Amino acid sequence: MDVNAHVRRLWRHRGTTVPAPRRGPRQQLDLDEILLTGISLADADGLAAVSTRAIAARLGRSAMALYPYVGSKEELLALMQDHASAMPAWADPGGSLTADLQAWSVALYEVYLAHPWLAGRPWSQATQGPHEQDWLERLLRIFDGWQVPPRSRPSAVTMLYATVRATAETTAAYRRMTREGATVWREQAAATREQIPDLADRYPLSTGLEPLTPDWQQNPRAALTGAVDLLAAALEAG
Structure with a gap:
């Protein structure tokens, strides 16, 4: 891997030149x-x-023609990851820490939904590219503006990213679920209640847990909103 060439590709719109x-x-x-x-x-x-072959076919080129432009397969995926992570334009509400964190979280959530494969890329494969850096910098500016204690920021960053990724991944999975798949899920739930008649007695708290919304497909987004509210309240409490 030519690290310098890869960095130049990542930052090509922020001051570097793409290797020819x-x-x-x-x-x-x-x-x-x-x-x-x-x-x-x-x-x-x-x-x-x-794959380079699949991309090249769409561009009417050979796979070998792409290598000088993207490097290895993993470099290609990293470049795609950062490019797809471009931050949309939005204005922080500015009325409270909660409102600003909600705006940031929902914006990133929508990016993950637009590109569901992003949430599947391990954190160990962060690109260190400009677009991913933009998200973190924006989040830390929100913390800075609301005077979130520096000691709380690393944990809060991890919690927000993890929650956004998890809820977006679940939403995407729900969207991929076919009607047949949803039916099978309901049938299994009903069969479990039938075969384990004392299920509620064994697990009173989990079986009594109410969904956040009547529409199960909307529950991940509602969970994201609720989690951000809880985290913001904790940060404001110090």
Whole structure:
């Protein structure tokens, strides 16, 4: 892996220059176009559908023609990950820490829903690219503006990212669930109650837990909102 070349590709719109192919005509392909093609494949069919061969086929090129532009397969995925993570424009409400954290969390949640494969990329594979850095910097500015104690910030960052990723991943899974799959889930729940008639006695708290919303598909988003409210309240309490 040529680390310097990879960093230059990641930060190409923030002051670096993309390495040019060493042989042949210069810059026959556009890196952004390559990445958008890969993102389109991943959005439709998951990361398993992404390969230099598949991207090249859509661009009318050979797989070998892409290597000088993206590097290895893992470098390609990292470039796609950062490119797909571009932060949309939004204004922090500014009325409270809770409102600002809700705005940040929902914005990131929507990005993960638009590109469900992002939440499946391990944290150990953070790109260290500009778009991912934008999210963290925006979050820390919110903490700074509301004077969240520095000692609380690392844990709060982890809790927010983990909650957004988990709820977005669950929402995406619910969206992929077919009507047949939902029916099987309900049938199994009913069969469990029938086969274990004292289930409520064994597990009174978990069986008595009320859903956040009547629509089960909306529960992950409602859970995100509730979790952010709880965290903001804890941070405000010091």
